[in-house]
Amino acid sequence: MRGLIAVLVISTFSFNFAAQEQARPSNQPDSPSAPLLGFTAADTATELTWEKRFRAIPDAKRVHANMVQLAGHPHNLGSEAQRKNAEWLVAQYKHWGWDAHIEQFDVLYPTPKTRVLEMVGPTKFTATLDEPPLPGDPYTREKQTQLPSFNIYSADGDVTGPLVYANYGMPADYEELERNGISVSGAIVIARYGGGWRGLKPKLAHEHGAVGCIIYSDPADDGYVQGDVLPKGPMRPPYGVQRGSVADTTIYPGDPLTPGIGSVPGAPRLKISEAVTLMKIPVLPIGYGDAQPLLAALDGRVVPAGWRGGLPLTYHFGPGPAKVHLKLESNWDTKPVLDVIATMKGAEEPDVWIVRGNHYDGWVNGADDPISGQSALLEEARAFGELAKQGWRPKRTLIYTAWDGEEPGLIGSTEWAETHAGDLLKHAALYVNTDENGRGFFGAGGSHSLELLVNDVVRDIVDPETKVSVWRRQQAALLLHGGRRPAPARPNGGNELLTRATLPIEAIGSGSDFAAFIDHLGIASLNLGFGGEDRSGTYHSAYDTPWFEDQFGDKEEVYGPVLAQTAGTLVMRVADADVLPYDFKILTETVKGYDTELKGLVKSLQDDAETRKRNLDLNLYALTDDPKNPVHAPGQLVPPPAMNFAALDDSIAALGKAAEHFNQAEAQMPALSPERRKALNAELLLAERKLTSDQGLPRRPWVKHVLYAPGTYTGYGAKTIPGVREALEQGRFEEAQEQIAVVAKALEAEAAFVEQIATEFGAGK
């Protein structure tokens, strides 16, 4: 699964480059022995020496060899190759001196038995549903062990109906259909990938009465419109298909049958019919080669500009005349999830855990997703093994993992986190996730108590392409085009980036294995990676292979060691620090920003409703309607009432005050006695836990963090302060007011907690 990698940049940056390049963030003077966040001066010197040694170890050739090893065969959950990979991983870890074992869970994992998609009228056409081997790529010939293209957790079904094109199949698309007088009731919806999480497409189609759903990859999104397709270039060929899960992981990820608990032997399981995250209608992904005849057979009105893809045809809404038959049956089997868990015990505070993970299951060969990240993680783990041989020991315990079953729904990480929830809640100080990795720009998302740390770390990592620090390159990208990928220019050319203390890391929602750690358990988490330069259209297809990586990817694995250096240095900083390097000032500022956004959202919802009312009162829709192509006027919007944000404002103010006290106290903390520091850290690691609510979000109690969650109508995309924000967006204004109280309560608890630690451990006591 693709993690949403956010942009990150540090900036206590000015135009004085030479000084900036060496400078540490504002709380760390410009001297090699100046203390790192959470370290005494003496320990800083030691730490920096070990970090330097660590960063010299990761080796590009080994990253590449790892990739070839792990992605050599199709290795989805339950496959023979995946078991071999698990065993190989355990052997590697052991060889490097780690404790390592496989931890198995047994989970619902349906695979295709029958897949039929055909047009039965006005002309006949049967979709091939096959990704042909690619001339030149030997990996693509291993058809017998590939999973065929499918959307896992689709319903079984045998349905026939008129076809309707629904663009990306998102909520706004259904409003457009409605204004054009088109119903999908009893129809089969065809939607293109993109615009939102794939699982929303069949979910919304079902909610609007459709009996089936087809999702296809339009060439405008990752095919020939974007670049040359395979084998000439890296983009998606006509019959390349994006597999992927349609389980509703916004409610809960993991095994659909064991929400909230680990799928261990004997665990109580739901019946399949009771699992609310399973899709209710049949849904199948196809390539644009198979989609073209279907779309060409649609008629009715021409779709609006934003709906047009890159196929050489006029896109119409339908319904019909194309009539489509879709038949899907799965083998609803239970399969083993094989998590690989490796441990390096901490020397001083073994009960404080740092968990590091990247999944290792692919939809097919998965050379990029996820092996590009996993291969680098392995070099990071090997480097720690080497470092241990040189005499280094982390103060705290490292738990390095390779998650299985991420693709079907973050299963390996979720089941493990749920199984060990009690221990994790007590011991885990940090979870660091990676997924894919590639050439280009750094991106980071996660808990904002870690923003200062991340900023600090990437200042010490050299970007291999430009030889400046990773943070300086990232800052350049933000200044020049808004980030890793071109984004709207910032006002004033982004000059504020040159004077701000740090730049934000982004919020994370779901889409990779951090979800159980941050959303469910409230463990401070990060998601890291590099990318943005090599483009591809192989996502979740049989063409994501080692051959492809060598042909079109980072063949020299230039960025593999860099990811290992980045994540590894970050892990070391937390593992070795005298005091856990959290920061609550930036957290406060970030939450204050969210608060301002929510107030703006209330205002804009009110304005939108007022404008809509004006438009309807003035009859503007009818007056501008083309009588030859009439569209329905949209309905009134219900404006939110005036909302009371006082509780939220107050809690943020309290947190700001506490953060200030903590910062004052912090300078003395590294010099506490080892015993006192141990007591401090055992408490401090609980800080992120306070940002959760026991009852969880309305209608999805599994999601407990009050600041971050995947959006119910965006999927992977994060919603910040989700309880309030989604209630506003979805028109539940009483609930929004209630959720303000819930969030304020959590923030007050956080403030009290931080204040108490500052008091208890401040002033060198």
Place this chain on the structure above:
Amino acid sequence: MRGLIAVLVISTFSFNFAAQEQARPSNQPDSPSAPLLGFTAADTATELTWEKRFRAIPDAKRVHANMVQLAGHPHNLGSEAQRKNAEWLVAQYKHWGWDAHIEQFDVLYPTPKTRVLEMVGPTKFTATLDEPPLPGDPYTREKQTQLPSFNIYSADGDVTGPLVYANYGMPADYEELERNGISVSGAIVIARYGGGWRGLKPKLAHEHGAVGCIIYSDPADDGYVQGDVLPKGPMRPPYGVQRGSVADTTIYPGDPLTPGIGSVPGAPRLKISEAVTLMKIPVLPIGYGDAQPLLAALDGRVVPAGWRGGLPLTYHFGPGPAKVHLKLESNWDTKPVLDVIATMKGAEEPDVWIVRGNHYDGWVNGADDPISGQSALLEEARAFGELAKQGWRPKRTLIYTAWDGEEPGLIGSTEWAETHAGDLLKHAALYVNTDENGRGFFGAGGSHSLELLVNDVVRDIVDPETKVSVWRRQQAALLLHGGRRPAPARPNGGNELLTRATLPIEAIGSGSDFAAFIDHLGIASLNLGFGGEDRSGTYHSAYDTPWFEDQFGDKEEVYGPVLAQTAGTLVMRVADADVLPYDFKILTETVKGYDTELKGLVKSLQDDAETRKRNLDLNLYALTDDPKNPVHAPGQLVPPPAMNFAALDDSIAALGKAAEHFNQAEAQMPALSPERRKALNAELLLAERKLTSDQGLPRRPWVKHVLYAPGTYTGYGAKTIPGVREALEQGRFEEAQEQIAVVAKALEAEAAFVEQIATEFGAGK
């Protein structure tokens, strides 16, 4: 040629509809006998009676019959059908009681002798350059009298070179090519239609060293991406070609050999080699059927997102490997331009002229462009003939025209205006242009001294589709989606449109026959039309036929009579008024707006230069560059110095004061004695003349209006206060400062003129 029809809406509008619908603009009380602008109360009643009678006459069936008559055969300048059309038009006018005659000019009109476009490597391909007859459309079968597809005033040439794709071929596109290290020197450029005036494409290609230019119609712009193509739908089929002129009419329009003077017998003519408006390299338009093999044979880097069209291929820059041979030869003949001029003499002030025109030459059949407009104009003229039989006579002289040779470069109107410049400067009070017409929304552009009049008129015209007034429908469009075609939403939902006294008519540049009147002679001018509902991809092709109009256009000619009513009512208001209904208050406000824009332009050029400098100083381009796909950093931008706008500000203030005095005086003017009124109007009609400068714009002395001109790098698109604006945009800052003085001087002259009239004729004297 397509006139740029601007959006127009009145608004002294509030939420009280019943009152608004009947109300006149603020200076006209809400009563049927309340005086119209420029009328006494008594004359208002008479006028409204005659206007009502006038508007009852135009007949949709006759409009349709006119269209079939005039567009029945290919009728470009110099064709046999065009001569027959001219004679038919004269006969019509005479039959309706007008004086009418043909006025002939002899002009340079090259037509194709040789057209060869072929790919000579790496594979062979010969372009068809042919628009095949359309099954079902008999008009498209008349191949022997069609002009083949070509760009008139292309150079002759026989060139071979590598092909380079240049997107729209506009200035920003060449910056992109340069950043990608691609030169077009010695190459043949292929550019798609759109993004700016067609003549700029070969002009810029030539300036960058290309030896030839191909312009094609991409399906993304008016082909299958936009809707079903012929014969199923109205959009451009693969081999449909957009013809059109590439003479540089931004310097001067009309016969390229007689700038500034009429092409009458014995007029001095330039040699062809001396005519600066002729294109310097061969250029040929093609359809996307012919373009596809050429574009598919390009390689090199993939173009950026904004460059991608709708063909099913990956767009590359080139150069090559496609190598192209282009050979063009024309017959450089002199051909007759046949303007039809019809006159109805004014009863009281025959020396005050109102000129009304629409061209009648088409590139092929031209049923839409221009006959949809010309057919309606004829109904307007017939209605005046009928009205005259009922006893009505205009106070002032009406000159109704059918222009020939608009398509090659506004030739008929320009030669006529240049020939009669002396008289027009003395007598012309107004020029009203139309071109195409269709179903939908009203649009108006032109002199802002006429904005109040236009607002006033369209309040009295009923929109046939919604039965509300044309102004109310137009306001609805502006409020809901920014105008006739969807445009960015206005801030605050456009609520300011509900309280402003009027809404602006747009500035006009070039692109239809108003250019000589407004740009060159400074005659108050308007360009009017309806459209925006029926879409088509037949522009300047052999498929713009009466069959097409019946199949996909306004078959019932619902909007033909409406255009006749609108333009005719407007003409009557000016022809019958006691005092010419100019207004200088809105003119002042509009110019004040332009002044503010120019100051904003200075600021944004300064900001852009500062940001560019920062980006270069901080090395941001290199730091974000992908070493596998390096792009060159752009160069420094030269910021404008602080500019002194005081003279312009002062002149606008003076004009505002004069306008106020004029408004106070105006109320008394209609009651002056006929003799005094005659004297007043003979002066007042010169008001727009003051807005010109004798020397014209720098490097294009033909263009004399200081407020409006076609942009040198936009073509049709208007530049307001062009002397200053273009100097700023093009980095000539001293010239910009000089031009501020030139514009200020003209505005001061206008202020003095208006002030003097107010003094001379105010207070009932």
